[in-house]
Amino acid sequence: MILMQLFTSFFKIGLFTIGGGYAMLALIQEEIVRYGWMTPQEFVDIVGIAEMTPGPIAVNAATFIGYGAAGLRGALLATTAVVLPSLISVLIVSKFWERYKTSKGVQATFAGIRPVVAGLVGAAAILVGSTSLQVLASGFIHLPTLALSIIVFLGLIYRKWDPIRVLLACALIGLIIF
Amino acid sequence: MEKNKSWKTLFAAFFRIGLFTFGGGFAMLPLIEKEVVEKLGWAEKEEILDIFALAQSVPGAIGVNTAVFIGGRLYGVPGAIVALLGVVTPSILIILIIAQFFVQFQTNPYVASAFNGVRAAVVGLIAAAAVRVGREAIIDRFGLVIALGALLLSVFKIIPVIWVMVLGGLSGYLYYTTKGGQG
Structure with a gap:
């Protein structure tokens, strides 16, 4: 039963991962909460780990969550499910690529999906923020955490900091002050 | 080849x-x-x-x-x-x-403290990604409305995420094909 849920959830996540980036985070979080595979806090930890380890984030998250929910079998099944839509969609679309690429309908549809992805990544930031910022003082915003988040945000946007170094530095800061 | x-x-x-x-x-x-x-x-x-x-x-x-x-x-x-x-x-x-x-x-106190720092960074990381994606993806007022709509629908869990994407694709199709181009 849980294997079946993992498969359908991650197939869905793979299918609706369009345009890369963190588009799928909101969807992954929705599925995790629905089936209770892990706490929202563990989910944030996994995003951090996925960012620090090589490979696509969707694949890393699938392996991790699948393992947590149903061991090795769960990990392999969730990972297979999340990449299966790639296999199907690329093999089909590459046959019709020339026509697909210039189709007005396809372009118009993507022009509508792209801003949705931006909105969903923004939503993921808010949802993850509401989990992270109250870890230490339950129910209240934890100001040092908020300050750290804002510094990271500004550094990434205006100073082009390297995300992996930022995460390692923040782990160290966490060790010292939290 | x-x-x-x-x-x-x-x-x-x-x-x-x-x-x-x-x-x-x-x-x-x-x-x-x-x-x-x-x-x-x-x-x-x-x-x-x-x-x-x-x-x-x-x-x-x-x-x-x-x-x-x-x-x-x-x-x-x-x-x-x-x-x-x-x-x-x-x-x-x-x-x-x-x-x-x-x-x-996970329950080791040192690991827990380190991850409190990591979680703070993840929030900043995702927020920065939202800005980066938004700069690329939002090219007109229609796109801005769609992006804000998607954000609100998702944050307040009004409809499932998948439906938000389907709605966005559909409105893009209707808007840009009838308008005959972008801009």
Whole structure:
């Protein structure tokens, strides 16, 4: 039963991962909460780990969550499910690529999906923020955490900091002050 | 096209791509270009941009999609599967190792403190990604309305995320085809 849920959830996540980036985070979080595979806090930890380890984030998250929910079998099944839509969609679309690429309908549809992805990544930031910022003082915003988040945000946007170094530095800061 | 063509080089090339790209997605593209175009000659330089465009405009992670396309072009469906396995194997192995330790050490007070810092960074990281994606994706007032609508629908959990995407695609189709172009 849980294997079946993992498969359908991650197939869905793979299918609706369009345009890369963190588009799928909101969807992954929705599925995790629905089936209770892990706490929202563990989910944030996994995003951090996925960012620090090589490979696509969707694949890393699938392996991790699948393992947590149903061991090795769960990990392999969730990972297979999340990449299966790639296999199907690329093999089909590459046959019709020339026509697909210039189709007005396809372009118009993507022009509508792209801003949705931006909105969903923004939503993921808010949802993850509401989990992270109250870890230490339950129910209240934890100001040092908020300050750290804002510094990271500004550094990434205006100073082009390297995300992996930022995460390692923040782990160290966490060790010292939290 | 013919040089360096073998199952082993196909698997190894995408294994390296999977192993050496952190942060996923767009971070993979420069390394893919180096391996596939410069080192192995499996695609032309002008062609690779078109391949990346395809990888971004179909479902799935970009790095995985590119692997499937290149593998499929060299050896058909079996080639697509081999390239796909190559690109995801490093992730699977590394994450499985980390997952073991994570379950054991999660409650350790030092690990817990370190992760309090990591969580703060993740919030900043995702917020920065939202700004970056937004700058690229929102090109007119219609896009801004769609993005804000998607954000609100998702934050307040009014409808499932998938329906938000379907609605966005549908409104894009209706708006841009009837308006006859963007702008």
